Amino acid sequence: MLDPEKILSQFNPATGEIVGAAVVQRHLHDLRGCFGDAGAFEAAAAAGNPLLYSVGAFEPAKGDGDLHYGAGRLMPGKIGDEYFMTKGHLHSWRAAAEIYIGLAGEGVMLLEDLLTGESRMVPLRPQGVVYVPGHTAHRTVNVGKAPLTYLGVYPAKAGHDYDAIAKRNFRCLILERNGRPTMIERS
Numbered sequence: 001m002l003d004p005e006k007i008l009s010q011f012n013p014a015t016g017e018i019v020g021a022a023v024v025q026r027h028l029h030d031l032r033g034c035f036g037d038a039g040a041f042e043a044a045a046a047a048g049n050p051l052l053y054s055v056g057a058f059e060p061a062k063g064d065g066d067l068h069y070g071a072g073r074l075m076p077g078k079i080g081d082e083y084f085m086t087k088g089h090l091h092s093w094r095a096a097a098e099i100y101i102g103l104a105g106e107g108v109m110l111l112e113d114l115l116t117g118e119s120r121m122v123p124l125r126p127q128g129v130v131y132v133p134g135h136t137a138h139r140t141v142n143v144g145k146a147p148l149t150y151l152g153v154y155p156a157k158a159g160h161d162y163d164a165i166a167k168r169n170f171r172c173l174i175l176e177r178n179g180r181p182t183m184i185e186r187s
């Protein structure tokens with residue numbers, strides 16, 4: 001039997017913190033090359049390097065059938081017309097799916113099917129659960145005015161592959177158009 005502190009964890013839906021989780025912070029400069037408007041990015045990066053998001057990963061066990069989970073907190077803001085977002089990744093084990101559970105704030109997920117190239121924008125909000133199928137690049141976007149917090153649950157074997165998607169980038173951007181989040185093909 002696992003240790004009790006690996007069986008039960010406590011999280012804070014407002015801050016997206018899980019007690020005992022290994023926390024990774026990503027700042028604006030860590031997302032160089034992600035945003036569509038390179039000029040707007042460089043102007044913002046010259047002015048500072050704010051925290052964009054933090055993710056706490058909780059890894060109770062690493063066996064074949066085990067699960068890991070993480071809580072994310074993504075700040076509100078924009079680079080030009082493009083909302084603050086996560087780097088985004090594929091799972092190293094491409095078939096691994098993931099479940100996202102919205103806790104607070106207003107977000108969307110950008111999903112890109114690796115096999116068909118199809119992109120989709122899906123709301124990520126409290127009381128909503130987003131199923132990210134395997135073979136799908138995924139990125140989280142804060143389209144609101146408050147921090148966005150969420151939980152992600154994924155196979156322990158999933159692994160994170162940032163390079164594959166960074167090399168060719170997501171095909172679509174989530175931009176504010178007429179005050180609303182809109183998915184637009186990268187030019």
Ligand code: S6P
Nearest residue numbers: 055070072086087088089152154
């Ligand atoms: C892990 C899961 C999330 C992300 C988090 C940050 O599989 O999808 O916990 O790690 O949303 O995004 P990223 O792209 O920087 O890992």
Ligand code: ZN
Nearest residue numbers: 089098138154
């Ligand atoms: Zn993932």
